[in-house]
Amino acid sequence: MSGDGITSAMPNPGTVEGGRMQAPTGLALFRYHMNKKLRSPAPYLMVVGISLWVLLYWLFCEVWLLPRFEKMPGPVAVIKEWTAVKPFQGISLFTELYYTHIWVSVRRIMIAFTIATVVGVPLGLLMGWSRRFKDYIFPILETLRPIPILAWVPLAILMFKGLETPVIFLATLASLFVTVLNTLLGVESIDEAYFRAAGCLGSKPRQVFWHVVVPGSLPFIFTGLQISMGVAWFSLVAAEMVSGDYGLGYMILASYMNNVTVPMVIGMLTLGFVGWFTSALVRMTGNRLMQWRTRALALEGR
């Protein structure tokens, strides 16, 4: 260990082997990161920040009963209902219906997101790869893309039978556009030098596709997939409100219709958590697939 004492305020978890510093791995690495995080102000600021918001929410809704807030359930009411074994308004952590709604929405998102990714990524890659293919597809795509997803609702209901398929169709469509566009941008962002280098080294076009186009556009693809996940949730909930029998969007609207406001807020918060979780899942997958990028960014301290 060099022991320069300037920055090493915390113990260095690496081990010295044959005079060379070995980087920590596994559990040691995890503990190192946790330790580092707990020494930075970030987690404490986060706790303070959240507490402040909840406090304000509580004061507005349950203490001062400000105008506009008097119909909104406060944090105490929501948490009480959410954790009640026998909830007054029908939805809590202990009711089966709550999980049915979550599962129905999550299942729809999984189907829509998978279709959008499986179709969108190759479409974007091919458009970036072949000028001609782009000329065929891009104008139509650019005309359809600005149409707000809610404008598709009547058509979707006419086109597809039942309650399930129109909802999935709308979520798929919304995230498809995002995925295609970001993938295309990803291919176009690749430095020309990589194509030239691949050519110099004797690659055939198909090999350039697999060794340059695909890996080179991954950072943009995964940024796109995170946005596409958000857009999928957005349009799913909108669609569930218009046509549906289950799902978090339906649950929110149905609660409103039935004048039970607490499940409405529970539904919103649940969407927040589930949406955050799915985004994190996409981000983690991206980081795993792009070790080269994760490692380089880590060296820059990011």
Place this chain on the structure above:
Amino acid sequence: MAATTAVHGAPAPAAQRGGKGAISIKNVTKIYDPGGVNVVAVDNCSLEIASGEICMIVGPSGCGKTTLLNAIAGFHSITTGTIHLDGELLCGPDKPKAEQGADRIVVFQNGALFPWKTILDNVAYGPVIQGQMSRVEARDKAAHMLAEAGLHDVGDKYPGEVSSGMARRAEIVRALINDPKVLLLDEPYRAMDALTKSIMHEALLEMYDRTKVTIFFITHDLEESIFLGDRVVVMTTRPAKVKQIVDVKIPRPRDYKILSSDEFRNLFGQAKDAVHEEAIKAFESGERELA
């Protein structure tokens, strides 16, 4: 200025060292037409490069040096003229653009190791993709060549994890593993500090001594050009043609001590005069650089 006539002059003494990689550029002209306005980038340029020669190309920014390199590598077409490699036509009247191939490998200004492959896989890429070796064989050879170049422990790292000097060295190894006839270097050490540069120079000469590959090296750095080169070709400002060729007869192996020798200073002065004249012309014309 006597050397101006030496355009087709005798090849440098290094000619006998290598058996392949002689480049013959004859009357090459390249005209770009951005927005319907013809811009002559290279004008009737001729240059003979012997096999196994280190040929340094210097000239003002944007004079058309890279255009020439792009034509040899097959990235761009030429308008008239011919370029031959070992007697075989690369590009000419009926075939304005050369095919890209692993006999001429470019090392780029900003580095083009694939950031998504480890250094070892980068180096092994060429032989695998050309179907010459299995992945295991190629990786073995790559590891061996990296070690030879003094890059022992970097194989498993990604290019983003090593210094730019290491990355550039690895990129040259990635080229050399294909046993190319010509190495085309486009200001590879431009962004490096003087100390790193001198280390890079020694490493390059070491690799050159092992392989005797023909090197076509574009640079702005006169000291670098004389230290490394068998000949220094000074280009005119755009449109580019050969202005003067400075023969560097300093024996190899060279080390940094020759930088202070009289012979070196004398050659440096010659090249400097020629380049300076062109630099002034280029500056006064004030045109935007072309790639």
